[in-house]
Amino acid sequence: MKSFINVKPESHFPIQNLPYGVFRPRHGGKPRIGVAIGEYVLDLSVLEKAGLLKETGVEDRGIFDQPSLNPFMALGKNVWKKVREILQHLLNEDEPALRDDPWLRRAALRKQSDVELLLPAQIGDYTDFYASKEHATNVGTMFRGKENALMPNWTHLPVGYHGRSSSVVISGTDVHRPKGQMKPLDKDQPIFGPSQQLDIELEMGWFIGLGNERGQPIPIKNAEEHIFGLVLVNDWSARDIQAWEYQPLGPFLSKSFATSISPWVVPLEALEPFRVEGPKQEPPPLPYLQKDEASSFDIELEVYLKGKDMGHSQKIISTNFSYLYWSMAQQISHHTVAGCNLRPGDLQASGTISGPQKEKRGSLLELTWRGAEPMNLYNGEQRVWLEDGDEITMTGWCQGDGYKIGFGEVTGRILPALE
Numbered sequence: 001m002k003s004f005i006n007v008k009p010e011s012h013f014p015i016q017n018l019p020y021g022v023f024r025p026r027h028g029g030k031p032r033i034g035v036a037i038g039e040y041v042l043d044l045s046v047l048e049k050a051g052l053l054k055e056t057g058v059e060d061r062g063i064f065d066q067p068s069l070n071p072f073m074a075l076g077k078n079v080w081k082k083v084r085e086i087l088q089h090l091l092n093e094d095e096p097a098l099r100d101d102p103w104l105r106r107a108a109l110r111k112q113s114d115v116e117l118l119l120p121a122q123i124g125d126y127t128d129f130y131a132s133k134e135h136a137t138n139v140g141t142m143f144r145g146k147e148n149a150l151m152p153n154w155t156h157l158p159v160g161y162h163g164r165s166s167s168v169v170i171s172g173t174d175v176h177r178p179k180g181q182m183k184p185l186d187k188d189q190p191i192f193g194p195s196q197q198l199d200i201e202l203e204m205g206w207f208i209g210l211g212n213e214r215g216q217p218i219p220i221k222n223a224e225e226h227i228f229g230l231v232l233v234n235d236w237s238a239r240d241i242q243a244w245e246y247q248p249l250g251p252f253l254s255k256s257f258a259t260s261i262s263p264w265v266v267p268l269e270a271l272e273p274f275r276v277e278g279p280k281q282e283p284p285p286l287p288y289l290q291k292d293e294a295s296s297f298d299i300e301l302e303v304y305l306k307g308k309d310m311g312h313s314q315k316i317i318s319t320n321f322s323y324l325y326w327s328m329a330q331q332i333s334h335h336t337v338a339g340c341n342l343r344p345g346d347l348q349a350s351g352t353i354s355g356p357q358k359e360k361r362g363s364l365l366e367l368t369w370r371g372a373e374p375m376n377l378y379n380g381e382q383r384v385w386l387e388d389g390d391e392i393t394m395t396g397w398c399q400g401d402g403y404k405i406g407f408g409e410v411t412g413r414i415l416p417a418l419e
């Protein structure tokens with residue numbers, strides 16, 4: 001499959017991808033919905049008005065002339081599939097409808113550099129899991145010792161907590177160093193001030209499309225039908241605030257000051273060619289968490305750091321989504337099994353994605369082993385935790401034969417704590 005729009009092999013956005021986003025033209029105009037194709041964004045509200053999205057079930061509803069993807073997400077898998085099919089047809093090199101209509105091309109195709117990307121959805125609820133065995137083992141070893149690294153429940157259920165949706169921000173948003181209560185080991189009493197142990201967490205998130213009724217769990221065999229698409233997530237974390245506040249109910253203010261996501265939502269369908277088996281689960285999970293088909297995906301993930309005195313960024317993490325122990329399907333089924341209802345636009349995140357080797361650890365906490373092994377940067381600086389001015393960029397992609405299904409990037413810079 002090839003588009004009449006020139007897309008370089010290293011681009012994240014070939015015709016095989018077509019991720020959805022919400023954008024606003026820089027020269028003015030309302031937010032609306034588009035898909036990324038090469039260096040362009042295709043404005044779906046224009047196609048909809050031109051009558052090119054007939055037969056998708058969205059005709060005349062203004063579903064793409066919206067500041068969020070929620071109404072489209074709520075239409076369900078069959079409509080998403082049909083829209084995607086029509087968009088791939090319209091962008092195909094052999095299809096003249098858009099290719100040979102100069103007016104329509106001018107109206108519907110904009111350079112990505114000419115638009116501002118916004119949060120893709122109005123996020124109702126945000127849930128964060130803890131689904132990487134390597135991450136949970138590393139953190140558990142540091143905090144409780146090797147013998148007690150994994151809590152007894154960990155291999156039986158995907159551990160998670162309810163996060164905060166109000167502070168989910170789009171890539172490019174600066175983040176002020178949070179202040180909070182901490183209790184350093186050498187102090188008798190807690191202190192208050194800017195976090196001295198600011199960290200990142202490399203995660204992937206997925207948006208829920210169609211939800212479920214309260215009291216009606218989503219069976220695991222249907223769980224993936226509820227996934228609209230995936231984004232990159234940086235779950236900024238203040239480890240010193242976390243260490244003091246987290247017992248017995250889990251992290252609170254150490255996580256809720258900001259969570260950054262990438263702007264383009266990659267449809268689950270685009271990831272199908274990259275479906276792989278996840279790690280073998282031992283002991284076997286309870287029946288409600290069992291699924292026969294492979295339910296992980298081969299997604300390369302990288303993290304770059306650029307300090308304020310660095311001329312270019314440095315790669316600090318290189319890992320893969322497929323290391324995750326608990327699959328997205330298992331996390332969705334588990335989330336709803338007691339009766340919790342999910343809604344269109346809800347965001348779920350995987351938890352930090354670490355792998356077996358050191359460079360595959362998805363947080364500074366693990367990379368530097370809580371400060372025991374500082375990280376060396378190319379300009380002679382060292383890092384244990386984030387410093388003011390540090391910019392973190394996460395990226396991810398699936399490598400196809402001559403093309404990439406990419407997620408773009410999620411980036412964010414640390415600013416000094418507010419006075």
Ligand code: CA
Binds near residue numbers: 201203351352
């Ligand atoms: Ca997290």
